[in-house]
Amino acid sequence: MLHITSSKIALNNNSRLVFLHHVVNRQLNSSSGKGGGDELSPAEAGRLGYQLRKNLDKNSWNESSLSLSTLLSHAGLSSSSNENNNAPLSPPIELATTYERPADGNYGEGGLIYSRSCNPTRKLLETAIGKLEAGHGQTAPTFAFSSGMAAVASLLLAQKSPVKVLLPEDVYHGVPTQLHVCLNDHGILHESVNMTNVHDIRQTIEHHLESKHNIADDGTLVVWMETPSNPLCQVTDIQSICEFVNDMRSQKQNSNIITVVDSTWAPPVITRPLLLGADSVIHSGTKYLGGHSDVLLGTISCSPNKTGKSIAQRLKSVQTSIGAVASPLECWLTLRGLRSLHVRVERQCQTAMKLATYLDGHEHIVQVHYPGLESHPHHATAKHQMTMYGGMLSFEVKSESMAMAVAGAVNTIRRATSLGGTETLIEHRASIEPPERRTSPPGLLRMSVGLEDADDLIHDLKAALDIASQICHK
Numbered sequence: 001m002l003h004i005t006s007s008k009i010a011l012n013n014n015s016r017l018v019f020l021h022h023v024v025n026r027q028l029n030s031s032s033g034k035g036g037g038d039e040l041s042p043a044e045a046g047r048l049g050y051q052l053r054k055n056l057d058k059n060s061w062n063e064s065s066l067s068l069s070t071l072l073s074h075a076g077l078s079s080s081s082n083e084n085n086n087a088p089l090s091p092p093i094e095l096a097t098t099y100e101r102p103a104d105g106n107y108g109e110g111g112l113i114y115s116r117s118c119n120p121t122r123k124l125l126e127t128a129i130g131k132l133e134a135g136h137g138q139t140a141p142t143f144a145f146s147s148g149m150a151a152v153a154s155l156l157l158a159q160k161s162p163v164k165v166l167l168p169e170d171v172y173h174g175v176p177t178q179l180h181v182c183l184n185d186h187g188i189l190h191e192s193v194n195m196t197n198v199h200d201i202r203q204t205i206e207h208h209l210e211s212k213h214n215i216a217d218d219g220t221l222v223v224w225m226e227t228p229s230n231p232l233c234q235v236t237d238i239q240s241i242c243e244f245v246n247d248m249r250s251q252k253q254n255s256n257i258i259t260v261v262d263s264t265w266a267p268p269v270i271t272r273p274l275l276l277g278a279d280s281v282i283h284s285g286t287k288y289l290g291g292h293s294d295v296l297l298g299t300i301s302c303s304p305n306k307t308g309k310s311i312a313q314r315l316k317s318v319q320t321s322i323g324a325v326a327s328p329l330e331c332w333l334t335l336r337g338l339r340s341l342h343v344r345v346e347r348q349c350q351t352a353m354k355l356a357t358y359l360d361g362h363e364h365i366v367q368v369h370y371p372g373l374e375s376h377p378h379h380a381t382a383k384h385q386m387t388m389y390g391g392m393l394s395f396e397v398k399s400e401s402m403a404m405a406v407a408g409a410v411n412t413i414r415r416a417t418s419l420g421g422t423e424t425l426i427e428h429r430a431s432i433e434p435p436e437r438r439t440s441p442p443g444l445l446r447m448s449v450g451l452e453d454a455d456d457l458i459h460d461l462k463a464a465l466d467i468a469s470q471i472c473h474k
């Protein structure tokens with residue numbers, strides 16, 4: 001038997017202490033009726049501890065007091081512990097596509113009907129990501145798609161047409177390819193701009209708003225940012241561009257301009273674009289969020305502002321009607337990935353910095369692209385909007401042949417596309433881009449840094465560069 005008295009519960013807040021005195025005394029009195037005096041059984045003590053903590057937290061605790069790493073470690077877990085349930089600590093995967101209809105014919109508010117419109121495992125993931133992106137204990141409306149590209153298409157299809165997308169010059173090649181192959185024919189047009197120069201992008205936006213056929217009056221002007229960019233690691237100043245767009249929106253009341261940030265290379269532990277003023281943020285969850293090269297998934301979170309809310313509303317309809325939804329298994333795997341995101345990414349960033357520094361001093365390297373290097377042209381912006389500089393880097397050697405020789409000669413590092421997994425990958429980008437839209441320099445190699453020992457990776461790169469220089473200097 002455990003002896004519990006009110007004096008043993010130490011609290012520093014007087015009013016709460018008085019309240020707890022009451023609760024504890026009441027509990028002790030009721031248990032003394034059972035002949036226990038002031039003694040509680042271990043089970044009663046446990047339950048009392050649970051209740052007192054609940055009462056203590058009722059008015060003073062909310063999720064905004066939790067740090068990002070705590071939120072991540074608990075992704076998919078119900079928000080508080082349970083008194084009675086043997087609740088699972090890993091959420092169930094709900095595979096049902098359809099749900100029994102109540103006899104009165106009404107599914108009721110929020111009732112589950114069909115998994116294209118809602119699935120509980122997907123909802124858990126969307127809520128977990130929404131909390132990360134919104135911060136301050138809020139949840140940003142979030143949607144999980146069957147891939148990053150399904151998210152891109154859905155977001156653009158959800159805009160009032162005609163649509164003009166201002167696309168960065170350096171951007172994941174899948175986005176301009178999708179526009180060329182699918183969307184241009186449906187009135188969703190695009191133009192490339194230098195998104196890293198805030199002055200240029202302001203002028204371009206102003207030019208569009210002042211032109212006779214102002215697209216933002218009739219349709220939608222989409223300012224698309226991708227930062228850091230793929231594959232040149234360029235950094236866009238999200239806050240300055242979003243501030244400018246917000247000003248423009250309030251000056252020209254009816255103009256419909258939206259900001260989108262593809263933050264795949266900077267997951268929420270590095271950058272949270274909604275907190276920098278963006279209307280929406282997109283992730284290929286296939287990469288860092290899933291984190292183990294075994295999930296295909298995309299997400300979009302929308303800001304709680306007026307524009308974000310209206311994007312979310314249209315996006316939900318588009319997603320449901322075209323069925324671009326993530327499967328329950330992929331959602332579950334992504335939730336599991338999220339739980340270790342902070343530790344994975346932190347280690348990947350540390351190792352990337354070591355590799356970038358090593359490569360930067362190597363005699364056969366022409367240029368290293370990594371925003372963590374002080375010599376990087378956008379280092380100051382990166383320092384302002386990124387908590388760490390990312391696990392992606394690229395570097396250039398003198399020719400395409402030399403790049404292929406380096407990629408051919410690695411051993412611990414693997415040759416593959418994609419990124420964000422536990423294994424370090426290297427890729428010759430130019431040869432995977434469509435020839436008509438090739439933007440990568442021929443001698444460029446892109447690396448996604450994994451969780452291996454940094455010295456093993458440096459050793460591997462050193463051997464590969466030595467071999468490549470022998471081949472190419474023959």
Ligand SMILES: Cc1ncc(COP(=O)(O)O)c(C=O)c1O
Nearest residue numbers: 147148149172230264284286297
């Ligand atoms: C920056 C970026 N955005 C979007 C995508 C597309 O994502 P997914 O392959 O999940 O469709 C990728 C894929 O590599 C990417 O790197």
